[in-house]
Amino acid sequence: MVKSVFIARKSDGLIFCEVSDECTNDKNLMSVRNKAIEYLKNFQTKQDLCTVNIGSQQFVFHYKINENIVYLIITEVKYPSKLAFCYLEDINEGFTDELKNHFGTQSVSYYSKLETIDRTNYFLKFEKFVKKKKAEYLDSGSKGNLEKLNKEILDVHKVMTENINLILDREKNLFNIDRISETIKTDSKTFKNRTHDLRIKLLLSKYSVFIAIGAIIILFIIFKIYL
Numbered sequence: 001m002v003k004s005v006f007i008a009r010k011s012d013g014l015i016f017c018e019v020s021d022e023c024t025n026d027k028n029l030m031s032v033r034n035k036a037i038e039y040l041k042n043f044q045t046k047q048d049l050c051t052v053n054i055g056s057q058q059f060v061f062h063y064k065i066n067e068n069i070v071y072l073i074i075t076e077v078k079y080p081s082k083l084a085f086c087y088l089e090d091i092n093e094g095f096t097d098e099l100k101n102h103f104g105t106q107s108v109s110y111y112s113k114l115e116t117i118d119r120t121n122y123f124l125k126f127e128k129f130v131k132k133k134k135a136e137y138l139d140s141g142s143k144g145n146l147e148k149l150n151k152e153i154l155d156v157h158k159v160m161t162e163n164i165n166l167i168l169d170r171e172k173n174l175f176n177i178d179r180i181s182e183t184i185k186t187d188s189k190t191f192k193n194r195t196h197d198l199r200i201k202l203l204l205s206k207y208s209v210f211i212a213i214g215a216i217i218i219l220f221i222i223f224k225i226y227l
Contacts, residue, residue, distance in 0.1 A: 001138050002087060003059065004033055004074040005130050006040060007095055007123070009114060011068060013041035016114070017095075017123045019130045020074075032059045032074055043070050051081050064088040068111045069095070087137045094129045 004020040020033055035054060039061065052061040056077075062084040063072040071088045099110040102123075 001079060002073050002075050002084070002134050003029060004036065005091065005134060006036060006070070006072045007091070007126070007130075008040045008043075008070045008072070009068060009117070010043045010065060010070050011115070013037070013043065013070075014117065015040070015120045016069075016117070017121060017126045017130060019127050019134060028056070028058060029074075032056055036061060036072060036074055040070060040072060049085065051084070062088060064092060066092050066096075068114060071095075083137065087133060090133050091130060094133065095123075095126060098123060098126050098129070 005018065006015055007017040008015045015037070021029065032054065039052075043065065046063075046065065048065045050063055052063070054061055058077060059074050060077055060079075061072055061074060062081060063070055064085065065071075069092075071091050073084060073088060075084050096110075099113075103110055103113050
């Protein structure tokens with residue numbers, strides 16, 4: 001299950017919103033939570049989507065980066081990563097709506113506004129949304145979550161199918177290009193030969209009178225020599 005959720009600024013790790021299980025007696029979870037807070041301070045060069053093994057036998061980090069916002073959750077090791085990323089996407093969409101409601105929609109750069117915030121848990125009211133979604137994703141084996149996983153699998157299958165079709169189309173296009181190339185090469189050779197023949201015919205046509213006169217002169221000379 002999802003144990004903790006953090007929404008933070010990528011540039012310095014300032015936490016805008018945090019929701020964690022109230023397990024103050026679980027020292028291991030508290031230690032992992034503190035590690036997550038430190039981890040959030042070093043996201044300048046991180047990739048956009050990742051699962052991080054933190055050396056714990058119980059917990060892992062999953063995170064998603066959108067512009068200058070980091071969405072990070074702590075889950076149990078056995079929790080499906082695909083479901084974790086579905087949850088992160090839901091939080092991302094919900095927080096985007098929250099920014100629109102908070103800052104308005106009239107040509108506002110939400111991310112520049114977030115850079116001016118200087119206190120933690122600025123979006124305290126958003127915790128309600130996070131907790132609601134957290135409850136929905138509590139049981140990875142629930143019907144709704146299984147449907148989400150199946151949708152992810154279908155989406156992956158669809159992408160794979162599209163990629164295979166693109167490859168097949170590419171191979172087909174390459175074959176057509178080769179065939180067209182051969183046709184052009186053959187037509188070019190035929191055109192060259194015909195051009196050569198036509199050039200000879202034009203030359204013969206142009207100088208036929210002179211050739212005829214030359215032939216008559218040569219025959220006349222030969223006739224004179226032998227008679």
